[in-house]
Amino acid sequence: MKIRSSSFLFAPLIVVVSLAAKPVAAQWVWKDEGNRTVISDQAPPASIPLKNILKTPRGSRLAPRTIDSAEAAPAEPKPDVKKDDGPKTWAEKDLEYKKRQKEAAEASKKQEEETAKATAKQERCKAIRNNQAGLESGVRIARTNEKGEREFMTDEQRQAEIQRNRSELGGC
Numbered sequence: 001m002k003i004r005s006s007s008f009l010f011a012p013l014i015v016v017v018s019l020a021a022k023p024v025a026a027q028w029v030w031k032d033e034g035n036r037t038v039i040s041d042q043a044p045p046a047s048i049p050l051k052n053i054l055k056t057p058r059g060s061r062l063a064p065r066t067i068d069s070a071e072a073a074p075a076e077p078k079p080d081v082k083k084d085d086g087p088k089t090w091a092e093k094d095l096e097y098k099k100r101q102k103e104a105a106e107a108s109k110k111q112e113e114e115t116a117k118a119t120a121k122q123e124r125c126k127a128i129r130n131n132q133a134g135l136e137s138g139v140r141i142a143r144t145n146e147k148g149e150r151e152f153m154t155d156e157q158r159q160a161e162i163q164r165n166r167s168e169l170g171g172c
Contacts, residue, residue, distance in 0.1 A: 125172035
């Protein structure tokens with residue numbers, strides 16, 4: 001088998017040409033005055049505002065420019081839009097996890113408090129209804145006074161107590 005000498009010369013030539021070519025990543029991308037996207041290996045003209053330059057080559061720096069009054073006024077940030085900087089770090093994930101746990105614990109505590117309040121209100125209403133039923137039954141009701149003596153309710157006291165119970169039952 002005979003090897004041609006021209007193939008040995010051709011291989012190094014391809015390597016030299018490929019190394020001499022400019023990298024494709026060294027491109028500028030910007031929006032021109034007509035809002036069209038322009039891709040070039042040269043920097044945009046000075047008339048293009050900085051906010052319209054979408055991509056610069058790695059390692060390149062923009063030349064300092066004078067800023068128009070339109071560029072100087074920052075656009076109002078949208079509070080609902082969250083800036084996405086890429087994947088979150090473990091610390092950020094952990095912080096969010098702890099925040100969710102805290103919110104869940106607070107919601108659970110609030111739910112328990114509301115349940116306890118509702119249960120206490122139901123028990124109170126039940127006691128008022130039982131008291132009301134006893135008052136309306138007409139049976140004589142005795143109470144203990146400050147001296148520890150039993151005294152029976154008068155009809156006026158009974159009617160006042162019935163009215164008070166009815167007003168409290170309005171909230172049940």
